[in-house]
Amino acid sequence: MKTGIFICHCGHNIKHTIDVKKVSEYFKKFPSVTVSEDYPFVCSEPGQDMIRDSIEKQGLDRVIIASCTPSLHGEMFKDLLKKSGLNPFLLRRVSIREHCSWVGDDVEANTEKAKRLILAGLYSAAHYVPLEEKLVDVTKSALIIGGGVSGLSAAAFLSKMGMQVYLVEKEAELGGHVRTLKNIWPARKEGKSIVDEMVNELSGRKNVEIFTSTTISAFEGFFGNYQVTLNTPEGEKKLTAGGVIASIGFSPFDPGIKPELNYGKDERIITTLDFEKNGDAIKLPGKPRIAILHCVGSRDEQIGKPYCSRVCCINALRVAEAVKDKYKDSYVESFYMDVRAHPRGGEEYFEDTQEKGVLFTRANVAEISPTPAGIVIRGEDTLFSETFEREFDLVVLSIGMSPPIDNKLIASLLKITLDKDKFFLEAHIKLRPFDTAVKGIFIAGSCSGPKDVEESINHGRASAVKLFGFLNLGYAYVDPFISYVDPKRCSGCRMCEQACVAKAIKYDETKRVVHVEEAACMGCGLCNATCPSSAIGLKGYIDCMIDDEISAFLEAI
Amino acid sequence: MGEAKKKDGVEIVGFACSFCTFKASEMAGSLRMKYPEGVKLVQVPCSSRVDPAFVIKAIFEGADGVFVAGCHPGDCHFIKGNYYTRRKIAALKEMFDAFSMKEKLRLFWVSAAEARRFVEKVTDMHNELKERKNEREKA
Numbered sequence: 049m050k051t052g053i054f055i056c057h058c059g060h061n062i063k064h065t066i067d068v069k070k071v072s073e074y075f076k077k078f079p080s081v082t083v084s085e086d087y088p089f090v091c092s093e094p095g096q097d098m099i100r101d102s103i104e105k106q107g108l109d110r111v112i113i114a115s116c117t118p119s120l121h122g123e124m125f126k127d128l129l130k131k132s133g134l135n136p137f138l139l140r141r142v143s144i145r146e147h148c149s150w151v152g153d154d155v156e157a158n159t160e161k162a163k164r165l166i167l168a169g170l171y172s173a174a175h176y177v178p179l180e181e182k183l184v185d186v187t188k189s190a191l192i193i194g195g196g197v198s199g200l201s202a203a204a205f206l207s208k209m210g211m212q213v214y215l216v217e218k219e220a221e222l223g224g225h226v227r228t229l230k231n232i233w234p235a236r237k238e239g240k241s242i243v244d245e246m247v248n249e250l251s252g253r254k255n256v257e258i259f260t261s262t263t264i265s266a267f268e269g270f271f272g273n274y275q276v277t278l279n280t281p282e283g284e285k286k287l288t289a290g291g292v293i294a295s296i297g298f299s300p301f302d303p304g305i306k307p308e309l310n311y312g313k314d315e316r317i318i319t320t321l322d323f324e325k326n327g328d329a330i331k332l333p334g335k336p337r338i339a340i341l342h343c344v345g346s347r348d349e350q351i352g353k354p355y356c357s358r359v360c361c362i363n364a365l366r367v368a369e370a371v372k373d374k375y376k377d378s379y380v381e382s383f384y385m386d387v388r389a390h391p392r393g394g395e396e397y398f399e400d401t402q403e404k405g406v407l408f409t410r411a412n413v414a415e416i417s418p419t420p421a422g423i424v425i426r427g428e429d430t431l432f433s434e435t436f437e438r439e440f441d442l443v444v445l446s447i448g449m450s451p452p453i454d455n456k457l458i459a460s461l462l463k464i465t466l467d468k469d470k471f472f473l474e475a476h477i478k479l480r481p482f483d484t485a486v487k488g489i490f491i492a493g494s495c496s497g498p499k500d501v502e503e504s505i506n507h508g509r510a511s512a513v514k515l516f517g518f519l520n521l522g523y524a525y526v527d528p529f530i531s532y533v534d535p536k537r538c539s540g541c542r543m544c545e546q547a548c549v550a551k552a553i554k555y556d557e558t559k560r561v562v563h564v565e566e567a568a569c570m571g572c573g574l575c576n577a578t579c580p581s582s583a584i585g586l587k588g589y590i591d592c593m594i595d596d597e598i599s600a601f602l603e604a605i
Numbered sequence: 606m607g608e609a610k611k612k613d614g615v616e617i618v619g620f621a622c623s624f625c626t627f628k629a630s631e632m633a634g635s636l637r638m639k640y641p642e643g644v645k646l647v648q649v650p651c652s653s654r655v656d657p658a659f660v661i662k663a664i665f666e667g668a669d670g671v672f673v674a675g676c677h678p679g680d681c682h683f684i685k686g687n688y689y690t691r692r693k694i695a696a697l698k699e700m701f702d703a704f705s706m707k708e709k710l711r712l713f714w715v716s717a718a719e720a721r722r723f724v725e726k727v728t729d730m731h732n733e734l735k736e737r738k739n740e741r742e743k744a
Contacts, residue, residue, distance in 0.1 A: 118648075143634075145634065146634025146635060147631075150635070150637050151634050151638065152639065152640075154642065158642060161642045161645070165645065460679055460680065465718055467718040468719075485624055485628060486682070529650060549683055549684045549685055549686065570683050571650055572650055572651040572683035572686045573650050573654030574651065574689055576656070577655060577656040586650070589654060591658075594647055595659070595662060598618055598647065598659060598663045599666055601616070601645045601663075602616060602663065602667045602668055
């Protein structure tokens, strides 16, 4: 066996806590190791060329790359092996960055750990066999959950590209929260007109099916062929979707859970959304005094919402501007922590609002108490370190975004994960911001974290492009990590048949052994762990690989 | 690695599900959280892939502790693999208990987002095993 070990420095990321030279020297003395090199950036072009050269010149039959975590650059290194004429499943990635150099500070201990992690890779890779990727047919259709702006923009793109689109919306009307907004900054357009434009685009297309007032009752299957059961007003409907975009949006923060704000107890305490809906109908005196509170339901550790909701500062500025434009002699005071008017043009808008005479006070508001004469706000001015008490005619709470109410339901249906704030978690925050950990399921819009309208539309479109790239070929390769049966060892006890969740194991009455239906196997390995005669193995994770990995960790080989 | 070094460290072998715990451990690394070097992970496609024989093998070969970590109940990518794991590990724990080494085996659930929980769980396990090891050495 000729194994090549390539250890990445990752600039200083790995090198600073692992003695890479020592590790590469250590592996040179192994008889099965032909090449053991360390290199500053294995993922760079010269680094890849080095691996390719070694494979071609030295005739390597196993490649071990000790670098970042396997999910990063995984496909790239697989392609490299393919180009070099080696089966991509003879590659072993060892994570010595995320699992070693970044989690410990002691150089000596980390070097030992890295050695053993690579050793485990080496022993395990010795059992690798060339595998062929499984080709599966992909249904060219997409299910979009949620008909807000992000879902609509995703649907518009996918349908334009000729893909069958199923758009599912819980409410009776499409458009989500944007439909209710009257003046969307910076376009200064009515939300309804933005939504209607998108809905009109969709309604003329034959390949779009829109289900309103519909929920999803069941979701099964795998990438390329998800079986979805919808609960429509006309009854149950089953369909097959190749991929899914979850764009279920957000729910507005309910200030009722903060009792000191007294929201809902007096009609003079409203939220930015209430102001948006019927701001014109509010009766105010000729010279009104208006208070606006920033960061209600955002950046608040106490109620478990430490994140910035990104849109509420602009919403607060819009309220301030609207009041100032209508009542020239009004007194508008904005209580803020700090103003994060970050979309393009936001800072200028903030300055313009200040010039219009809106007063900005950096403050912690302790209490809002309604009295018959006016609403009294008590708090602390954090720039002057003084307490204050002022009376207003109207208080507007600039509420943030909370995770959607259906987040848990959709997450458990689609088997995707929620992050610590209970929004959907992306596969990688920078490299794969549209994907989830599940292949073929994407997220779009504010269900993956607070976003404004522009960002949501972009996010929806980007997810649609990614999904289109997955589905357009009509076929896809999936990992060949499925189970196989050694009929000579199988005793026909049928324990695996009972255990298999996917019902992929079938018993042959004449031969008295079981066999695996490859198309149905999900590759969980439960049968492998269940079989008392070790007759079933999960390709890529067979018993001897894991056994040897354990031995290498504990140096018992 | 000399024998001397091996004695003072606590060695823990962890079986981590690719879909959740392994992802959480990646995240813990990216966030530069620290946990003891003795913790080493075996990546498995699902926690149900863990044969109790692996756990026993690890203990036989000198691991101070073994943990199996998977997705929270109901979140399994393979629908109900982690329920099987729960039963298997419960039975195995009984056996470990008979040999009065119950503390050497742990099962916990960590989702892909819970990097902090992962670090807390492994550090906690490491500390407890270390304490016990020190006590034994004193005795």
